Amino acid sequence: MQTHISTTPxxxxxxxxxxxxSQVAAKSVPQGATVDKWKVFYSIRDARELLGATDRSLTLLNALLSFHLEPTLSADGDLIVWPSNEALTARANGMPPTTLRRHLAVLVDCGLIIRRDSPNGKRFARKGRGGEIEQAYGFDLSPIVARAEEFQDLAEAVRDEKKAFHVAKERLTLLRRDIxxxxxxxxxxxxxxxxxxxxxxxxxxxGRLPRSAPRQTVDDICTDLHGLYTEIxxxxxxxxxTQNPDANESHNGRHIQNSNPDPLRESESGLGNKEEAGGTAVEPDNLRSLPKRELPLGIVLDACPAVQDxxxxxxxxxxxDFLAAAELARPFLGISPSAWREAREAMGDQHAAITIAAILQRSDQINNAGGYLRSLTxxxxxxxxxTWPMIMAxxxxxxDATKPPKDGRGSGPSGNADGGSDLQVSPALLKTLKDPKFR
Incomplete structure (x- = not known):
């Protein structure tokens, strides 16, 4: 007796x-085709994003494959499994029934399995007198055999893309470090x-690099960074x-030995001491009577408005934000990384940044900012x-710049006819400024 095979849910x-x-693809399985079910499953797992599958649906697919007792799937064998929802839930780590039905539908939509539903929707197998299976209603795994090569190709493409993305990020990191x-x-x-x-x-x-960038964006940024790296x-x-036109000193027989291991530091220190001797350093040696509290950020910004640019x-x-601005001001002033590092170690990050802001504010009066910073360090x-006396000065x-002329004629910098000032200073700050130790 011929039995009709259901093709509708x-x-x-x-x-x-x-x-x-999916049903057409399942019919096109070559005769005698055999695949290792777990190797194909691993390919499906790697290519799940391209197939539209989810991690929960793959958990169900793993459970369905476990109901097929043989380690291989053969086109000549019976590829229909008929587990109940309770059995599937048990092998899917207790997945709720509603979630189970939803992700079974995902597997069907992805073309990984085919529904072979019975007239009443039950899943079972009808056996003959000899115990052989005559008719089974459940889930057909034949698409996995038919599309095994496709899944393998998709998985290799995903692996290649991940490798290329990893290489691109490595290149980006190296270029950023080198530059x-x-x-x-x-x-x-x-x-x-x-x-x-x-x-x-x-x-x-x-700055064009987003937090989660695709590989194409990373490649474009690497191209621009490589061009900048080449120029530098x-x-x-x-x-x-130009500094060493004859790298091989054996040609002329001379041997020049530099006894100063850090000439930049020596030159900076020397110039810094000269500037300090000229009156640019206003810090007293006796710091015992200075305020112990930290400088308010508002006072520092009022004294050093140039750093806000x-x-x-x-x-x-x-x-x-202030520390980040000081980091940008350092190369602008021509201060070497070693001088900046030593200043931060000696003063602390915050006071070193305040010092940089003050030097930037007085950059027109300081010839060698690096040497001056080393002197202060x-x-x-x-x-x-x-930093208190420097900011107070x-x-x-x-x-003083906003005060009216002594003869009373003209107007102050603020533009008021009476020479007044628009600058608002708190009484506490005025009291501090009148303190003799800040003069």
Whole structure:
């Protein structure tokens, strides 16, 4: 007696063209085709995003494959399994019934299984007198055999894409590290060039990188960074050749030994001491009577408004923003990374940043910012430097600039006819400024 094989689902579930396509693909299985069910499952797992499958649906597929007792799936064998919902729930780690039905539908929509529903929707197998299975109603696994090569190709494509993405991120990390260190080398070695502009260009390129970037975006940014890296490298190599035109000293027989291991530091320190001797250093040696509390951020910004031009977004709201602006001001002032590092170690990050902001504010009066910073760092190590007098001097200078002329004629900088000032200073700050130790 011939038995009809069902091709439509039971109940209200409708037939889609995708289901029909899966059934057609299942019929095209070559005779004698055999695949390892777990190897195909691993390929499906790796390519699940391309197939539209989910992790929960793959848990169900794993459970369905476990009901097929043989380790292989053969086109000549019986590929229909008929577990009950209770049995599936047990092998799917207790998945709720509603979730179970939803993800079974996902497997059908992805073309991984085919429903072979009985007239009443039950799953069972009818056996003959000899115990052989004559008719089974449940889930057909034949699409897994028919599409085994397709799943393998998709999985390899996904693995190749992941590898390419990993290589692109490695390249991005190396380029970012090389560019930053080459810029620092150019500044520290006094190589001629607009290093502040180069740093801004680098930050503009990196700023286009989102938190979760696709591989194409990473490749585009790597291309731009490699171009910038090539330009910086050529400048440094050209400067190195001009500084050492004859790298092989054995040609002329001379041997020049530099007894100073850090000439940049010596030159900076020397110039810094000269500036300090000229009256640019206003810090007293006796710091015992200075306030012990930290400088308020508002007073620092009022005394050093120039640093706000380097802030991201044009505003400084927190000390974190202030430190970031100081990091940008360092190469702008031509301060070497080693001088900045020593200042942070001696003063602390916050006071070192305040010092940078004060130097930036008085950049027209300081010829060598790096040497001046090293001089202040040495004073800080000896406990003879505080940022309070430096900031108070800038605030006092700002107040003095707004005072009317002594003869009473004309108007002050604020534009008021009576020479008044628009600058508002709190009484506490005025009291502090009148303290003799800040004069």
């Amino acid at each position: 039971f109940g209200r579930r409708a037939v889609s063209l995708g289901m029909i396509a 930053v260190k080459l810029i620092d080398a150019g500044i520290e070695e006094n190589v001629p060039g607009n290093w502040a502009g180069v740093l801004r260009t680098y930050q503009a390129i990196v 490298r050529e400048v440094l190599e050209s400067f190195a050749k 380097l802030a991201q977004g044009g505003a400084i709201r927190h000390w974190r 040495d004073r800080a190590r000896d406990g003879k430097f505080s 800038l605030v006092r200078a700002k107040l």
